[in-house]
Amino acid sequence: MAKKKPTKAAGTGVVLPKKLSGAKKPAKPKVKPPLFASMCPGTAPPGSNAHEYALPEEYSDACIRLEALLKMPVWLLVQSGMPRDSSFRGRDWNMLGDAVCTEFLAARHTGALPKQPIALVIDSNGGLARQTFVLASLLRHHCGGFVAVIPRRAKSAATLLSLGADRIILNTHAELGPLDVQLADPEREEYISGLDEVQSLERMHAFTMTAFDKMMLLLVDRSGKKTSTVMPIVSAFVSALARPMFENIDVVRYTQMSRLLKVAEEYAKRLLVRNYGDAEASRIATMLVENYPEHGFPIYREEAERTIGLKIADASSEIIETLEVMARYQSNLCAIGRVVKS
Numbered sequence: 001m002a003k004k005k006p007t008k009a010a011g012t013g014v015v016l017p018k019k020l021s022g023a024k025k026p027a028k029p030k031v032k033p034p035l036f037a038s039m040c041p042g043t044a045p046p047g048s049n050a051h052e053y054a055l056p057e058e059y060s061d062a063c064i065r066l067e068a069l070l071k072m073p074v075w076l077l078v079q080s081g082m083p084r085d086s087s088f089r090g091r092d093w094n095m096l097g098d099a100v101c102t103e104f105l106a107a108r109h110t111g112a113l114p115k116q117p118i119a120l121v122i123d124s125n126g127g128l129a130r131q132t133f134v135l136a137s138l139l140r141h142h143c144g145g146f147v148a149v150i151p152r153r154a155k156s157a158a159t160l161l162s163l164g165a166d167r168i169i170l171n172t173h174a175e176l177g178p179l180d181v182q183l184a185d186p187e188r189e190e191y192i193s194g195l196d197e198v199q200s201l202e203r204m205h206a207f208t209m210t211a212f213d214k215m216m217l218l219l220v221d222r223s224g225k226k227t228s229t230v231m232p233i234v235s236a237f238v239s240a241l242a243r244p245m246f247e248n249i250d251v252v253r254y255t256q257m258s259r260l261l262k263v264a265e266e267y268a269k270r271l272l273v274r275n276y277g278d279a280e281a282s283r284i285a286t287m288l289v290e291n292y293p294e295h296g297f298p299i300y301r302e303e304a305e306r307t308i309g310l311k312i313a314d315a316s317s318e319i320i321e322t323l324e325v326m327a328r329y330q331s332n333l334c335a336i337g338r339v340v341k342s
Contacts, residue, residue, distance in 0.1 A: 035060035037076050038112065039103045039337030040093050055335060062325040063121070063339045069319050070119045070147065074339060077161075079124040080152075081332040093334055096127030096157045100336060101135050108142050112338065117145045117166065123330040126156025126177070133267045136164030147313075150174040151323040152330050156295065159288070160264070164271035167313040168304075171323040176299040176310075178292040179264045179285070208242045265289045275311065284309055 034054035036043045044050040055063070067074040079094045092099045107113035120139065126132075139146040148154065148165035155177035162168050162176065170176075215234045220227060265285045272281035287308055292299075304310045315323075 032057065033341050035063070035339050035341060037078075037335035037337045038340045039107070040099075040334060042337075043340065043342050055339070056329050056333075059326060059329040059333070060339060062322050066119065066121070066149070066319070066322050066326075067339075069316070069322065070149075072116070072147070073114055073118045074149075075118050075120050076335045076337060076339065077120055077122050077124060077158075078330055078333050078335040080330050081334045092127070093336065094125075096124060096132045096135070096161065098128075098131060100127075101131040103336070104135055104138055107337075108138065113138075113142060116143060117147065118143050119147045119149050120161075120165070121149045121151065121326065122154045122158050122162065123150070123152050123333075124154060124158035124161075126158050126160075129157055129160060129264050129267050132157040132161050133164075133271070136161050136271055140164060149323070150176070151327040153177075159299075160268055160271065163268055163310075166275070168310065169313050169315050169319065169323075170301045170304070171315075171327060172320060173300070174323075174327075176304055178295055178297055178299070179268055179288040180290070180292070180295055208238055211241060212238045276309075280309065 034050050041053045044053040063074050145166040147167045148162040149169045151171045153175040154162050159176045219230045268285035269281045305312050
């Protein structure tokens with residue numbers, strides 16, 4: 001019986017055994033399709049580089065994993081960077097303002113925003129109280145509620161938004177923040193808290209009362225005179241001491257600051273009352289507005305629960321691990337909307 005001739009490898013002159021000549025090429029690894037945030041920066045326009053718009057792969061994987069763990073659609077409200085696409089610049093995408101509120105309202109009309117509870121991943125320094133209240137109310141009424149998921153931070157108005165959630169899930173080192181109103185001061189060229197002016201009057205009142213008590217004790221002790229004799233002298237002294245400070249108070253501006261702080265407090269009460277009742281909602285709102293020394297003060301889980309009285313949901317180790325992955329990417333990311341393929 002004749003033997004079959006061995007096959008030559010093309011272009012080499014090397015003789016290969018028959019069984020290797022028809023070997024299959026190794027399969028190329030499957031490339032995952034990029035995922036995008038539907039509202040901002042949105043999907044890549046035709047002819048553009050998709051990766052300029054796409055979410056980081058590990059981050060989008062974490063979003064899908066979080067959706068499976070929570071068993072509800074995941075939406076993003078991540079405002080820690082600026083969109084790469086120049087067409088988005090000039091709009092307030094990096095704050096809770098008109099742009100974000102308008103897009104969510106539009107998603108209700110187009111059907112993109114589902115009529116079921118969603119998980120909202122929040123990473124924001126805050127924004128405007130009214131638009132934030134409108135957004136929280138929309139998610140309650142249209143979606144039937146939402147879960148606030150905070151991998152890293154939800155400060156100021158973003159804390160206000162979280163108060164409207166059915167549940168708040170905080171990562172291990174995630175921060176909430178106070179609700180005192182911030183205003184631009186053109187003379188100082190910086191933002192100041194409305195509490196700066198409102199509490200200044202309270203501090204001056206406390207100062208005058210303390211000064212009065214101390215002077216009364218001192219003069220009664222040293223002079224041996226009756227209290228009724230010393231009191232007019234002390235009153236005149238403290239009045240002269242405090243008058244220049246009180247005369248520098250702008251009454252109209254003081255009233256404006258008080259009203260703005262009251263606005264933030266009232267929005268917070270209205271969002272809290274469904275889950276906490278009237279009395280507890282009022283107490284928590286007042287504490288978040290008045291009880292912190294600066295606007296950037298970090299409020300971690302233990303304080304949020306034990307001191308303030310917020311109900312923070314327990315999270316499994318799998319959820320915490322997923323939030324840790326997301327937190328690594330959120331320091332310079334702008335991603336708003338539903339996670340979509342294209």
